[in-house]
Amino acid sequence: MTQTLTEQVLTILSCVAATMLTRFIPFLLFPPGRPTPAYIQYLGRHLPLAVFALLVVYCLRQVDPLMAPYGTPELLGIAITVALHLWLRQMLISIAGGTIAYMLLVQWVFS
Amino acid sequence: MKQDHSTLKTLYAAFPSTIPIMTAFLFLGLTYGVLVNVSGFPWYYATLMALTIFAGSVEFLCVHWLIMPFHPLQVFALTLMVNARHLFYGISMLDRYKGTGWRKLYLIFGLCDETFSINYTIEPPAGIDRTSFMTAVTALNQSYWVVGATAGGLFGSYLTFNMQGLGFVLTAMFVVIFLEQWLKQKNRAAAYVGFGVSLICLLAFGSEQFIIPTMLGILGVLTLLRRPLEDKLPATPGPESESGAAHSRVNVKEEGNA
Numbered sequence: 001m002t003q004t005l006t007e008q009v010l011t012i013l014s015c016v017a018a019t020m021l022t023r024f025i026p027f028l029l030f031p032p033g034r035p036t037p038a039y040i041q042y043l044g045r046h047l048p049l050a051v052f053a054l055l056v057v058y059c060l061r062q063v064d065p066l067m068a069p070y071g072t073p074e075l076l077g078i079a080i081t082v083a084l085h086l087w088l089r090q091m092l093i094s095i096a097g098g099t100i101a102y103m104l105l106v107q108w109v110f111s
Numbered sequence: 112m113k114q115d116h117s118t119l120k121t122l123y124a125a126f127p128s129t130i131p132i133m134t135a136f137l138f139l140g141l142t143y144g145v146l147v148n149v150s151g152f153p154w155y156y157a158t159l160m161a162l163t164i165f166a167g168s169v170e171f172l173c174v175h176w177l178i179m180p181f182h183p184l185q186v187f188a189l190t191l192m193v194n195a196r197h198l199f200y201g202i203s204m205l206d207r208y209k210g211t212g213w214r215k216l217y218l219i220f221g222l223c224d225e226t227f228s229i230n231y232t233i234e235p236p237a238g239i240d241r242t243s244f245m246t247a248v249t250a251l252n253q254s255y256w257v258v259g260a261t262a263g264g265l266f267g268s269y270l271t272f273n274m275q276g277l278g279f280v281l282t283a284m285f286v287v288i289f290l291e292q293w294l295k296q297k298n299r300a301a302a303y304v305g306f307g308v309s310l311i312c313l314l315a316f317g318s319e320q321f322i323i324p325t326m327l328g329i330l331g332v333l334t335l336l337r338r339p340l341e342d343k344l345p346a347t348p349g350p351e352s353e354s355g356a357a358h359s360r361v362n363v364k365e366e367g368n369a
Contacts, residue, residue: 012177048301
């Protein structure tokens with residue numbers, strides 16, 4: 001383990017504090033009956049899509065497309081997840097299906 | 112006794128609307144607990160993080176962050192970005208959570224995507240106090256997550272099958288959430304901004320340093336694109352209708368998650 005107990009506690013507390021900030025700030029900043037700034041509304045509409053794109057890239061950041069297996073398990077896992085989701089539109093099935101497919105791929109096919 | 116009875120009645124009334132979330136949270140919570148377990152942490156780490164952070168995607172990431180070198184500022188900044196959407200839920204719930212008294216603190220604390228989607232859309236049945244109903248929904252949802260995470264943390268070590276690749280559940284989850292937003296959002300420019308800036312920064316700064324430049328880049332590009340993006344949106348002449356459009360957008364988006 002690379003982090004000491006204190007560091008672990010601080011890492012978790014950073015998550016707690018930032019999460020709580022995002023949940024409490026609107027109620028502190030915008031008391032009832034006052035219009036929300038247009039810029040905040042604009043970010044609220046567009047930031048999520050950009051952030052989830054970033055998170056997909058973040059999850060794949062250590063995949064090396066120049067070395068075997070060239071990110072093939074990841075590509076296949078994502079393709080299966082997307083296909084399942086476009087077909088059934090059930091988050092749970094898409095996530096479970098893609099994950100199981102990926103696990104089978106890295107354990108049996110590309111091991 | 113009377114208080115107990117009405118609490119039970121409220122939980123009973125709130126339970127049906129939380130069933131889809133129960134399914135998802137028990138499964139994802141279990142997976143999360145197993146991930147905590149196989150990453151080398153004791154089971155109560157899963158329980159404690161489920162109780163205190165209570166934000167699914169960040170908890171998965173937090174397991175990552177606990178294994179990697181200590182970097183609390185990046186953790187804090189990335190958590191802010193990942194959970195920035197909560198700001199919008201909060202804005203949408205300002206009125207609904209008005210006048211909920213001391214329970215408001217817990218209602219805001221537990222305002223995850225799924226709890227938001229229910230408390231924003233579902234009306235309590237006749238005879239059920241609205242504040243109690245919303246509190247019950249919030250508490251039920253969190254309890255599913257805590258139970259799932261604890262079970263995964265406890266029994267993950269007894270699972271004998273090979274867990275290699277389990278971490279992909281996080282990738283799959285973000286792919287699905289992204290896809291949901293992609294399918295429901297009319298204007299998808301932000302997706303290109305997100306992928307474009309992330310990939311450029313990944314190449315420029317490397318896999319362990321690219322997050323904060325990416326976050327700043329996304330904010331910057333979105334700010335520069337505000338004019339053209341807002342012009343493309345149908346019917347945003349004034350702040351009044353814009354606020355209305357914003358509400359329905361979040362509403363529609365979240366129904367798919369629940």
